[in-house]
Amino acid sequence: MVRRSAWFWIMAFLHLCHLSLSNSATPPPPVLPVPSASQLHWQRREVIMFFHFGMNTFTDAEWGTGAESPSLFNPTGLNANQWMDAAEAAGASLAILTAKHHDGFCLWPSQYTDHSVAKSPWKGGKGDVVGEFANAARSRGIDVGLYLSPWDRHEKTYGREKEYNEFYMAQLHELLTKYGSISEIWFDGAKGEGATEMNYHFRDWFEMVKQLQSSINIFSNAGPDIRWVGDESGSAGDPCWSTINRSLLRIGDASLLSYLKTGDPQGADWVPAECDVSIRPGWFWHKNETAKSVSQLLEIYYNSVGRNCVLLLNVPPNTTGLVSGDDTQRLKDFRAAISRIFSNDLATGSAATASSEWGGPGGGFAAANVLDSDDQTFWAADGSDQQGAHWIELALPAAKKSFNVVRIQEAIALGQRIMEHEVYADDVLVAQGMTVGHKRLHRLTTSVTAARVKIRITKSRGTPLLSAIGLHYDPSVDGPGEFN
Ligand code: FUL
Numbered sequence: 001m002v003r004r005s006a007w008f009w010i011m012a013f014l015h016l017c018h019l020s021l022s023n024s025a026t027p028p029p030p031v032l033p034v035p036s037a038s039q040l041h042w043q044r045r046e047v048i049m050f051f052h053f054g055m056n057t058f059t060d061a062e063w064g065t066g067a068e069s070p071s072l073f074n075p076t077g078l079n080a081n082q083w084m085d086a087a088e089a090a091g092a093s094l095a096i097l098t099a100k101h102h103d104g105f106c107l108w109p110s111q112y113t114d115h116s117v118a119k120s121p122w123k124g125g126k127g128d129v130v131g132e133f134a135n136a137a138r139s140r141g142i143d144v145g146l147y148l149s150p151w152d153r154h155e156k157t158y159g160r161e162k163e164y165n166e167f168y169m170a171q172l173h174e175l176l177t178k179y180g181s182i183s184e185i186w187f188d189g190a191k192g193e194g195a196t197e198m199n200y201h202f203r204d205w206f207e208m209v210k211q212l213q214s215s216i217n218i219f220s221n222a223g224p225d226i227r228w229v230g231d232e233s234g235s236a237g238d239p240c241w242s243t244i245n246r247s248l249l250r251i252g253d254a255s256l257l258s259y260l261k262t263g264d265p266q267g268a269d270w271v272p273a274e275c276d277v278s279i280r281p282g283w284f285w286h287k288n289e290t291a292k293s294v295s296q297l298l299e300i301y302y303n304s305v306g307r308n309c310v311l312l313l314n315v316p317p318n319t320t321g322l323v324s325g326d327d328t329q330r331l332k333d334f335r336a337a338i339s340r341i342f343s344n345d346l347a348t349g350s351a352a353t354a355s356s357e358w359g360g361p362g363g364g365f366a367a368a369n370v371l372d373s374d375d376q377t378f379w380a381a382d383g384s385d386q387q388g389a390h391w392i393e394l395a396l397p398a399a400k401k402s403f404n405v406v407r408i409q410e411a412i413a414l415g416q417r418i419m420e421h422e423v424y425a426d427d428v429l430v431a432q433g434m435t436v437g438h439k440r441l442h443r444l445t446t447s448v449t450a451a452r453v454k455i456r457i458t459k460s461r462g463t464p465l466l467s468a469i470g471l472h473y474d475p476s477v478d479g480p481g482e483f484n
Contacts, residue, residue, distance in 0.1 A: 025359020031415035031462040033270040038215045043438045046305045049092035050314035055105040056284040064103025066153030070119035078321025080136035086323045089331040096145030097133045104154025115154045134179045145184035151191045159196035176212040187220035189252035222249035223271035230260035234277030234300035236307040239434035243267030275304035278314035285316035291330040294483040308437025337483045346471040350394035356382035370469040378411035378467040390457040402447040404477040407470035408440045419459040425450035
């Protein structure tokens with residue numbers, strides 16, 4: 001064995017130190033607020049699935065009265081595995097079930113009421129839809145979420161503040177302890193006109209939810225983890241900030257819709273928006289309703305996922321207890337359209353340059369990081385740049401191909417920053433917008449061929465950080481009949 005002198009080892013050590021220092025600059029500091037690990041995980045799901053099923057399915061209603069007889073509930077062919085075919089077809093990694101809607105009928109045998117599956121003819125009163133749903137989802141690797149309506153038109157204690165809040169809390173406790181890990185809980189703000197005024201004890205409910213399920217995301221109009229986007233058409237605002245001031249929000253307050261839609265760049269809280277929309281006109285199954293077309297679903301995708309939101313897409317099982325084959329096929333076609341557009345990135349092979357790079361060459365925040373398909377790496381502009389001076393440019397590969405969709409993604413783990421941006425193709429402005437966030441999709445009105453694509457960040461909170469830029473081709477821009 002060759003013996004090395006002490007001097008050799010000291011020099012080798014110093015060389016290694018130098019290498020590691022020059023290879024990684026200190027990352028840019030976060031701009032507050034930042035997402036929790038659960039919120040980040042949720043945001044990356046992009047499309048999740050809603051299942052509205054319950055008494056309304058059998059009475060052809062959207063809002064039941066609470067007076068319905070449990071004897072009406074009898075989904076003789078219920079197969080929650082088949083529901084998951086729909087969730088999988090849509091590429092959803094989380095499925096949320098209406099365990100109880102406004103009519104108060106419980107899809108699990110709640111110990112706190114008689115108004116449940118236990119009093120129905122289905123499986124001789126021994127069935128449990130929530131249990132079957134949770135098992136079916138998990139067997140496919142799909143996470144589970146639950147909706148428990150605060151407004152309960154059946155429950156006798158509704159309107160008596162102390163009693164009803166305790167009743168609701170007990171049901172919540174039941175659901176969050178009987179069915180394993182729950183990733184999202186949905187608190188609906190709806191209360192019909194003339195409904196008895198009720199003061200819900202949200203603070204207590206939320207506290208218990210977190211005690212029982214520490215990594216759960218709580219959804220409501222007011223967060224705390226996920227907020228309603230303010231409409232049910234699947235369309236977020238531009239801007240759409242994941243930041244907002246929670247102290248200004250109240251569950252069920254209709255005057256806040258536009259604030260929910262846009263969020264607030266000055267917001268002290270990270271409460272990203274979820275866009276809930278149904279594949280059919282109604283939330284529940286109705287014989288004469290049909291699913292939206294693929295092009296309508298795509299439009300929704302661009303306006304939700306493409307504007308920094310998660311899309312919560314509802315598909316309603318029918319009276320047999322199955323999702324209609326047509327709806328599942330539509331979801332497959334929708335997913336196929338997304339893959340067709342986004343699996344081919346025409347920016348691949350580009351050379352990236354930028355106004356500046358945080359930490360300089362070799363600092364680890366190079367412009368080229370936007371092209372490496374890795375969410376964890378990003379381009380960061382130098383913090384000393386002036387507002388409006390930041391840009392990044394891609395020199396596209398020589399074989400020019402047309403594109404009509406520009407995808408831009410911020411490294412949101414360190415805060416949402418971009419306030420305004422512009423996209424240029426060979427120095428011609430082709431798109432502009434305000435926020436970017438996790439994902440911003442610009443679908444251009446015509447296809448473009450260019451040698452260079454430049455993104456100018458004209459206004460931002462702190463140094464902009466971009467994790468990805470993609471260029472894609474959506475065939476429906478040139479041939480509108482493409483995705484019918
Ligand atoms: C609303 C409810 O009133 C609808 O029935 C549906 O459940 C939707 C998702 O939320 O507030």
